[in-house]
Amino acid sequence: MSDSAKITLATAWLDGCSGCHMSFLDLDQRLIELAAKVDIVYSPIVDTKELPVDVDVGILEGAVSTEENLQIARMFRERCKFLISLGDCAVSGNVPSMRNTFDLDDVFDHAFVETVQAQPGRPTESLPTLLRTVVPIHHVVNVDLFVQGCPPSADTIWYVLTELIAGRTPDPTQITRFGA
Amino acid sequence: MPGPPVTTSTGVKVRVVTLKINEHDIGARETDSILDVAQANHIRIPSLCFLEGLSTWGACRLCVVEIEGYPRPVSACSTTVSEGMVITTHSDRLKRYRRTILELLFAERNHVCSVCVSNGHCELQDLAAECGMDHVRVPYRNQPYAVDSTHEMYRVDHNRCVLCTRCVRVCDEIEGAHTWDVMGRGIECQVITDLNQPWGDSSSCTSCGKCVQVCPTGALVKKGTAAGEMEKHDEFLPYLAQMRGNR
Numbered sequence: 001m002s003d004s005a006k007i008t009l010a011t012a013w014l015d016g017c018s019g020c021h022m023s024f025l026d027l028d029q030r031l032i033e034l035a036a037k038v039d040i041v042y043s044p045i046v047d048t049k050e051l052p053v054d055v056d057v058g059i060l061e062g063a064v065s066t067e068e069n070l071q072i073a074r075m076f077r078e079r080c081k082f083l084i085s086l087g088d089c090a091v092s093g094n095v096p097s098m099r100n101t102f103d104l105d106d107v108f109d110h111a112f113v114e115t116v117q118a119q120p121g122r123p124t125e126s127l128p129t130l131l132r133t134v135v136p137i138h139h140v141v142n143v144d145l146f147v148q149g150c151p152p153s154a155d156t157i158w159y160v161l162t163e164l165i166a167g168r169t170p171d172p173t174q175i176t177r178f179g180a
Numbered sequence: 181m182p183g184p185p186v187t188t189s190t191g192v193k194v195r196v197v198t199l200k201i202n203e204h205d206i207g208a209r210e211t212d213s214i215l216d217v218a219q220a221n222h223i224r225i226p227s228l229c230f231l232e233g234l235s236t237w238g239a240c241r242l243c244v245v246e247i248e249g250y251p252r253p254v255s256a257c258s259t260t261v262s263e264g265m266v267i268t269t270h271s272d273r274l275k276r277y278r279r280t281i282l283e284l285l286f287a288e289r290n291h292v293c294s295v296c297v298s299n300g301h302c303e304l305q306d307l308a309a310e311c312g313m314d315h316v317r318v319p320y321r322n323q324p325y326a327v328d329s330t331h332e333m334y335r336v337d338h339n340r341c342v343l344c345t346r347c348v349r350v351c352d353e354i355e356g357a358h359t360w361d362v363m364g365r366g367i368e369c370q371v372i373t374d375l376n377q378p379w380g381d382s383s384s385c386t387s388c389g390k391c392v393q394v395c396p397t398g399a400l401v402k403k404g405t406a407a408g409e410m411e412k413h414d415e416f417l418p419y420l421a422q423m424r425g426n427r
Binding site: 085088091092093094095097098100101102133135136138139143146148150172173177178179 | 286290291292293294295296299300305308309312314315316317319320322323324
């Protein structure tokens with residue numbers, strides 16, 4: 001059961017490498033301090049299967065590359081009061097968006113046919129449909145705060161979260177940047 | 181009223197003018213640009229295409245400033261000071277303009293910092309941080325540009341080029357080779373070597389590498405560098421420019 005006095009936090013990774021979440025875990029012993037003030041209600045690093053309908057802070061890592069990413073981004077926007085784009089993929093598209101200069105058919109062929117020795121062939125089921133163009137999160141839903149970095153350091157994430165907990169709006173541009 | 185003429189190190193007489201930058205009273209030679217004067221007085225104005233030692237180009241518009249009584253902002257690098265000017269370098273409007281310019285630059289070509297050889301040593305990246313450009317609001321163009329690796333020591337990645345033309349100017353004005361030039365208009369515009377021939381086949385390039393050192397981004401780089409490894413040094417430039425004089 002969640003403590004009603006705590007701030008609720010939900011996170012998800014879309015098209016990213018999970019490095020931003022690893023950076024979050026790099027908070028190390030500060031995670032214990034964080035747990036006293038924040039309840040992580042949905043995340044790849046906890047066991048909950050469903051995003052609750054009303055969450056205080058949502059954090060999205062990764063770019064929007066598939067129909068599923070798009071669905072999750074929209075759901076987060078709908079259910080989170082404050083939405084954060086965490087890391088360069090979420091903020092700018094970053095590495096995942098570098099496929100945008102290629103034709104999507106060529107991308108499929110390269111990934112599933114040309115470079116594959118065992119059973120080459122395009123997947124026909126179980127994988128979400130790829131969008132033609134990879135876009136940052138704020139190009140599909142409104143985002144309240146942008147935290148750059150590949151990945152943003154644990155200190156940056158700590159700064160952002162503690163400022164929010166204190167009721168202030170953080171300005172991460174002072175401590176992180178694209179590619180940091 | 182303009183002040184009395186003073187003699188410069190080159191023997192040319194210039195007048196001294198007084199002006200205000202951000203409420204500070206400043207004296208300057210009337211031949212100096214607003215950017216020169218600001219830099220000499222430790223007032224930071226963001227700039228990209230400007231580089232001390234090269235001719236002034238005025239293309240990037242990041243150094244725009246407001247002058248009282250002028251209808252629109254002007255570029256500080258290409259506007260000379262005059263008596264009584266009242267200059268503002270960081271109004272809300274100017275900050276908005278600079279941010280928009282940076283967003284358009286990032287959207288135009290590939291400026292993914294994380295995988296760039298110049299990550300951490302890039303003037304465009306630094307400017308984005310300085311001007312608070314934390315996301316790009318316009319759609320990315322996602323258009324691929326060529327990469328020319330034919331030169332034995334250097335590479336040009338047009339995807340990272342911001343068309344500041346520093347390479348063109350340093351090659352022409354300092355090295356005297358004029359290997360680099362500009363071709364095409366609008367989004368087709370790009371820097372070229374010789375008559376748009378592969379860099380490695382250039383008969384005019386001396387392989388001096390000045391273009392690489394003055395390039396503000398990861399467009400011109402040394403081969404064999406991995407992400408973040410390309411550090412550049414352009415400190416030599418004012419000295420070479422001075423030694424070369426008008427020759």
